[in-house]
Every structure is written in C-alpha cells, then in structure tokens.
Amino acid sequence: MAHYTNTGNPIDFPKKKEIPMLERFAAQSLVEHDGELIFSKEKFAELIVRECIDKITTYDLVPGHSAKWEDIYDIHARLLDDLGEALKEHFGVEE
Numbered sequence: 334m335a336h337y338t339n340t341g342n343p344i345d346f347p348k349k350k351e352i353p354m355l356e357r358f359a360a361q362s363l364v365e366h367d368g369e370l371i372f373s374k375e376k377f378a379e380l381i382v383r384e385c386i387d388k389i390t391t392y393d394l395v396p397g398h399s400a401k402w403e404d405i406y407d408i409h410a411r412l413l414d415d416l417g418e419a420l421k422e423h424f425g426v427e428e
Contacts, residue, residue: 354384382424390417 362377363370390413420426 386417
C-alpha cells in the first residue's frame with residue numbers, strides 16, 4: 334500500500350483510494366463566479382444524482398431473460414424509469 338506524509342511528521346497515512354468518476358465529477362463541478370473558478374457543491378451533487386439515476390434506470394433486472402420473463406421484465410423496467418423520474422424531481426435535476 335502506498336503511503337505519504339503530509340508534514341515532516343514521521344507518521345505515515347495510507348493514501349486515499351482514487352475514484353476516477355468522482356474526480357471527473359469534481360472537475361466538471363468547477364464553475365465561473367466573479368471571474369474565478371469555484372467548486373459548486375450543487376453541480377457535484379447533481380452529477381452524482383444523475384449517475385445514480387442512470388444506474389437505476391439502465392440496470393438489467395433479469396439478465397438474459399427468457400420470453401416468459403418478458404412481461405415481468407417490462408413492468409420492472411417501467412418502474413425503474415418512474416423511480417428515476419421521481420429521483421430527478423426530488424433532487425431538482427433537470428434534463
């Protein structure tokens with residue numbers, strides 16, 4: 334495990350695990366305000382909510398489902414779409 338020190342202190346701390354998606358969201362959350370780039374917590378949260386909605390609405394409930402599962406699969410898919418829309422509305426995420 335990689336270690337680093339944040340001061341001259343001899344105590345080592347484990348390096349934080351990098352999460353590329355969150356780093357990308359953080360970069361996308363920089364907005365211009367009064368001529369400066371600032372981090373927008375609201376934009377960051379919106380990107381996370383959008384990612385959650387995408388995962389929920391595209392989740393394959395019955396991988397490789399057979400014809401007999403088709404009706405149940407379609408009902409679940411519609412429910413997940415509705416849930417995605419409800420999450421968007423709840424968090425104020427616009428298309």
